Amino acid sequence: STPTTSCLAAAGHDVVGVDVDRHKLDLVGQGRSPIREPGLDELLGRMVAEKRIRVTDDTAAAVGECARSLICVGPPSRRNGSLESGFLERVIEKIGQALATTSAYHVVAVRSTLLPGVLAGTLVPLLEKASGRRVGDTLGVCVNPEFLREGSAIRDFERPPFTVVGSSDAKAADALLAAYAHLDAPVHRVLPDEASMVKYASNNFHAIKVAFANEIGAVCRQLGIDGQRVMTVFCEDRELNISPRYLRPGFGFGGSCLPKDLRAMVYVAKEHDLATPLLGSILPSNDHHIQRVVDTVLEMGKKRVALLGLSFKVGSDDLRESPFVRLAEGLIGKGVPLHVYDPDVTIGNVFGRNKAYVEEHLPHVAQLIADDLQQTLDAVDVVIVGKKVAGIDALPELLRSQHTVIDLVGIPALGDVLRPWASMGAVLPSATGLAPVGS
Ligand SMILES: NC(=O)c1ccc[n+]([C@@H]2O[C@H](COP(=O)([O-])OP(=O)(O)OC[C@H]3O[C@@H](n4cnc5c(N)ncnc54)[C@H](O)[C@@H]3O)[C@@H](O)[C@H]2O)c1
Missing domain, CATH: 3.40.50.720 (NAD(P)-binding Rossmann-like Domain)
Structure with a gap:
């Protein structure tokens, strides 16, 4: 060079x-x-x-x-x-x-x-x-x-x-x-290998950025909208758009906006005979990611599982299109005994479309949810940390050596024991000999 x-x-x-x-x-x-x-x-x-x-x-x-x-x-x-x-x-x-x-x-x-x-x-x-x-x-x-x-x-x-x-x-x-x-x-x-991946992640990301801007630009042009102006304003958002937000490996996205808005944009593009393969691949990619967690649990041999988190994010009881509801569906569908802990969700207080959604997808949800973290953990072998639910900081003390932790968020309270795995949507098998903190 x-x-x-x-x-x-x-x-x-x-x-x-x-x-x-x-x-x-x-x-x-x-x-x-x-x-x-x-x-x-x-x-x-x-x-x-x-x-x-x-x-x-x-x-x-x-x-x-x-x-x-x-x-x-x-x-x-x-x-x-x-x-x-x-x-x-x-x-x-x-x-x-x-x-x-x-x-x-x-x-x-x-x-x-x-x-x-x-x-x-x-x-x-x-x-x-x-x-x-x-x-x-x-x-x-x-x-x-x-x-x-x-x-x-x-x-x-x-x-x-x-x-x-x-x-x-x-x-x-x-x-x-x-x-x-x-x-x-x-x-x-x-x-x-981390250095190698930093380079590949960088170049792959740059390529994604170009393709993303071009697909948005193509839809804009088709609709008679100034794509340059749209993306200029888009780039002004340094909080969520041009920022480290959403750029950590973890779990899939969900909620009532992101999946709906992706489907809408892909639909509009199709209506105009526009190919937008990048936008069109995002929901399938998200589905694969949810399925990966189901497969990881199944590889462990249908053990009893606790899912910490059910609503789509902390502080919200919105269950519509929650990736955790999808994960729970996938696990139950495969016969995995499941316990759910989420202090954000009180089933008796879930109403309207939120209620209809969860009843359609998890009809027995009331029987799955427990309101005590310790009791939930006592009943299981595998703990999936889906969200930073209230009380999660106490988790290290509550874990026992029987537990295998699948940490989808990288919980700092799990400390150095989990950290090497945390960035990968971590799996901490107790069999590694690295006993969870506090056990
Ligand atoms: N071009 C860039 O801007 C850039 C930027 C970042 C990373 N890279 C990476 O750097 C690497 C090199 O890229 P490049 O664009 O400089 O490639 P290049 O093909 O221009 O240069 C490679 C040089 O290596 C020489 N070479 C091949 N076999 C050799 C040998 N056995 N002994 C000595 N010299 C030998 C070739 O004759 C050539 O001059 C690639 O992996 C690329 O991905 C390139």
Whole structure:
């Protein structure tokens, strides 16, 4: 990556650029950028003139004189979406062979966008075999994705949103981060696969944003509405629209507005013969997510289950289109003995369409709901934390070793024991040996 090479040199590092492409090497060696990128020709020219950048096609020689190797080769994408990892494998083997001839500490960082699992599953074994070293004392590996956009690569390098390093250990992260010491950006030290997923989540999200804006724009155009103005106002909402809200893995959405409004928009689009596959896929995606929780419980073997939360959100007794009612339906439909605890819902006080909805979907709801959390827990093996219901802070003390917790919200009160799972719509099997707090 010529921008990365140039920016690292500008930060005061001596950089050796390695490539198999002779033409590219010749250009860079003359201080001329092989890609069109604002400011790059000037920066690269200066760095080459100051002898901060040298180029070679000899990987071994370059590795031998450096403390860090940053891999930026681009694995080509196959038609089915899988990636050809042969390029990366060849580079890592070459680096390994070079390291076999020295003993100094070296850190290998993959800047290329890397699928989770590839580092540990493919690249580390190749590196260890070729170098005769084990990752640890003298060898570190990192996944260190780039967040550069073509067209503003230099600016993006100098002002990144953050630096994310997924490393084999702290020593590897420290050794790599020394290269970025000049950057004024938060540093996130994570696991290698987490770093990979941050990059994929970012690019997938950017793609979703573009497709979303275009589908809304297409509907607007069809209806004679100014889509630019609509989205400009939309973006002004930094509370719910452009914000971290709704961007944590957890449970599905529901309630009386989101499903209804999605159905309405997809219907309007269809009426105008407009394809809006992104909008059309959201309710099916939500259904799959609810089903995933049912399947997780079924995999545990039809144990007795407590569902903490029934109305669609805290402080509301609205049961219409509540994803928890759907979850309860799914579990009961599969014969799972279910107990429900939700202090927001007093069945005797549920009226009108709310009542009609719950009677249609959970006809025996009154028999399922208990008003005592401890009694509910005593009667079950699996606890699904659906909502931050009142009294949830006491949960850690109330759990016993028989309980398996499926935490769909990431309850802070469950503490560090659950946290590693919490972000994934957590499952904490007591069988992991990590007994729930307080048991
Ligand atoms: N282009 C971007 O703006 C950008 C931004 C962020 C992340 N990325 C990621 O960075 C990676 C690289 O992207 P790119 O656009 O720079 O790709 P690219 O194809 O322009 O550059 C890759 C270079 O690697 C060289 N190469 C291939 N095999 C080699 C080997 N065995 N030894 C040495 N060099 C070898 C190629 O000759 C080529 O010059 C990709 O994974 C991409 O997803 C790119």
